[in-house]
Amino acid sequence: MTTEGEHLTREERRRRTEAAILASARHAFATSGFERTTIRAVAADAGVDPALVMQHYGSKEGLFAASAAWAEQHESMLTAAPADLPRAALDDLLSRFEDPAGGEAAIALMRSCLTHPVAARVMRDDVMCDRKAAVEAALEGPDAALRAGVFAAVMMGLSMARYLLEVPPVCDATAEELHRVVEPLLRALVEPPTA
Amino acid sequence: MTTEGEHLTREERRRRTEAAILASARHAFATSGFERTTIRAVAADAGVDPALVMQHYGSKEGLFAASAAWAEQHESMLTAAPADLPRAALDDLLSRFEDPAGGEAAIALMRSCLTHPVAARVMRDDVMCDRKAAVEAALEGPDAALRAGVFAAVMMGLSMARYLLEVPPVCDATAEELHRVVEPLLRALVEPPTA
DNA sequence: GAGTTCACTCTACAGCGGTTGACCTTTGCT
DNA sequence: AGCAAAGGTCAACCGCTGTAGAGTGAACTC
Numbered sequence: 001m002t003t004e005g006e007h008l009t010r011e012e013r014r015r016r017t018e019a020a021i022l023a024s025a026r027h028a029f030a031t032s033g034f035e036r037t038t039i040r041a042v043a044a045d046a047g048v049d050p051a052l053v054m055q056h057y058g059s060k061e062g063l064f065a066a067s068a069a070w071a072e073q074h075e076s077m078l079t080a081a082p083a084d085l086p087r088a089a090l091d092d093l094l095s096r097f098e099d100p101a102g103g104e105a106a107i108a109l110m111r112s113c114l115t116h117p118v119a120a121r122v123m124r125d126d127v128m129c130d131r132k133a134a135v136e137a138a139l140e141g142p143d144a145a146l147r148a149g150v151f152a153a154v155m156m157g158l159s160m161a162r163y164l165l166e167v168p169p170v171c172d173a174t175a176e177e178l179h180r181v182v183e184p185l186l187r188a189l190v191e192p193p194t195a
Numbered sequence: 196m197t198t199e200g201e202h203l204t205r206e207e208r209r210r211r212t213e214a215a216i217l218a219s220a221r222h223a224f225a226t227s228g229f230e231r232t233t234i235r236a237v238a239a240d241a242g243v244d245p246a247l248v249m250q251h252y253g254s255k256e257g258l259f260a261a262s263a264a265w266a267e268q269h270e271s272m273l274t275a276a277p278a279d280l281p282r283a284a285l286d287d288l289l290s291r292f293e294d295p296a297g298g299e300a301a302i303a304l305m306r307s308c309l310t311h312p313v314a315a316r317v318m319r320d321d322v323m324c325d326r327k328a329a330v331e332a333a334l335e336g337p338d339a340a341l342r343a344g345v346f347a348a349v350m351m352g353l354s355m356a357r358y359l360l361e362v363p364p365v366c367d368a369t370a371e372e373l374h375r376v377v378e379p380l381l382r383a384l385v386e387p388p389t390a
Numbered sequence: 391g392a393g394t395t396c397a398c399t400c401t402a403c404a405g406c407g408g409t410t411g412a413c414c415t416t417t418g419c420t
Numbered sequence: 421a422g423c424a425a426a427g428g429t430c431a432a433c434c435g436c437t438g439t440a441g442a443g444t445g446a447a448c449t450c
Contacts, residue, residue, distance in 0.1 A: 150356075178341075
C-alpha cells in the first residue's frame with residue numbers, strides 16, 4: 001500500500017507497513033478472536049501480501065503475541081490506600097479501554113482468553129494475578145486473598161460486559177454513572193468485613 | 196461403541212448414541228470452544244463415525260446449538276425480595292455449574308460467547324438480559340437498570356474466573372467462602388443507594 | 391553507475407476439517 | 421422368509437488456511 005508519500009527511507013517504509021499490519025491485526029483479533037482471523041484477511045486489510053506478515057512476525061502466534069497486550073496498570077493501583085482502590089481500579093479500567101491502540105490490544109487479549117491457551121495464561125497469571133496482588137497488598141482481615149480475587153473477577157466481568165459482549169445497560173453507561181454504581185460495590189469488598 | 200448390552204430396540208440404540216455424541220460434544224465445546232473442537236474429535240471420543248454426527252445434528256452449528264445451553268434460572272431469582280437476591284443469585288450460579296450435564300452445557304456456552312456470534316447473542320440477550328430483568332424487577336431507586344446490569348456482569352465475571360479461567364483464589368474457594376465474600380458485595384448493589 | 395541488500399510479491403504446497411453420497415448391516419414388519 | 425427402513429460406516433471431495441521458496445524491483449553503498 002504505502003500511500004503516495006515520497007522519498008521514504010527503507011526503514012521508514014518498513015516501520016509503516018509493520019505498523020499497518022499490526023493495526024489491522026489488532027483490529028481483527030479484537031473483533032473476531034484468534035481462530036477466526038486469518039493471516040490473509042489481516043494482510044488484505046493492511047494492503048499487503050500474506051507472506052509479508054509471516055516475514056515480519058514469524059507465525060500467526062507471533063502476530064497475536066505482538067497484537068494482544070495488557071499495558072501496565074496505573075501506579076495509582078499500587079499505591080492507593082484501600083479506600084481509594086475502587087476509584088483507582090475503575091479509572092484504570094476506563095482509561096485502558098478507551099486508549100485507541102492499547103484498547104484494541106486489551107480487547108484482543110480478552111476476546112481470546114477463553115479459547116486460546118497463551119491468552120488464557122497471560123490473562124490468568126499476568127492480568128488477574130497482578131490485579132489480585134495489587135489489591136491484596138492493601139487489604140487486611142480474613143479472606144484477603146479471596147476478596148482480592150473476587151475484586152479482579154468483578155473488573156473482568158465489567159470489562160467483558162461493557163467492551164466485548166456489549167450488554168445494553170453496562171455498555172451505554174457513562175463513566176460517571178459507572179463510578180456511581182460500581183464504586184460502592186467495590187468498597188464492600190475492600191472494607192474490612194464490618195461486623 | 197454401544198457396549199455389549201443385548202437386545203436394544205432401535206430407538207433405544209439411537210437415543211444412546213445420540214446421548215453419547217452429545218456428551219462428547221459438550222465436553223469438547225466446554226473444554227476447547229467452538230472453533231477448536233472438530234467433528235472428527237467429537238465422533239472419535241464418542242466412538243462413532245464423523246458422518247453420523249452430521250446425520251444427527253445436521254451441522255457443526257447444530258451440534259453446538261444442542262450442546263451449549265443455559266438452563267432456566269431458579270424461581271428464587273424471580274421471586275426473591277431484594278434482600279434475598281444475593282443469596283439466591285449465588286445459589287443459582289453454584290448449583291448451575293456443579294450440575295454434571297448442565298454445567299458443561301453452561302461452560303460450553305460461556306467458553307465461546309466471546310468468539311461465536313450465536314453464543315454471544317444468546318449470552319447477551321437471553322442470559323444477561325434475563326438476569327438483569329430479574330434483578331431490575333426487584334430494585335428501586337435511580338440507576339436501577341444499570342445496577343441490574345452490573346449485577347449480571349459481576350455474576351458473569353465470577354463464573355468465568357471460577358470455572359473457565361480458573362483463577363487461583365476464586366476457583367479454589369468453597370461455597371461458604373464465596374457466600375461470605377460475595378454476598379456483601381452484591382448487597383451493595385441491591386440496597387438502595389444509602390446516600 | 392554497478393552491485394548488493396532489503397522490502398515485498400507470486401505461486402505453490404500440504405494438511406486439516408466440514409460435509410456428502412454411496413454402501414453395508416441390523417432391526418422391524420408382514 | 422423376505423422386504424423395507426433406519427442406524428451406522430467408508431471413502432472422497434473441496435475449500436480454506438498457515439506456511440515456504442523463488443523471484444522482482446527499488447533503495448542503499450561504494
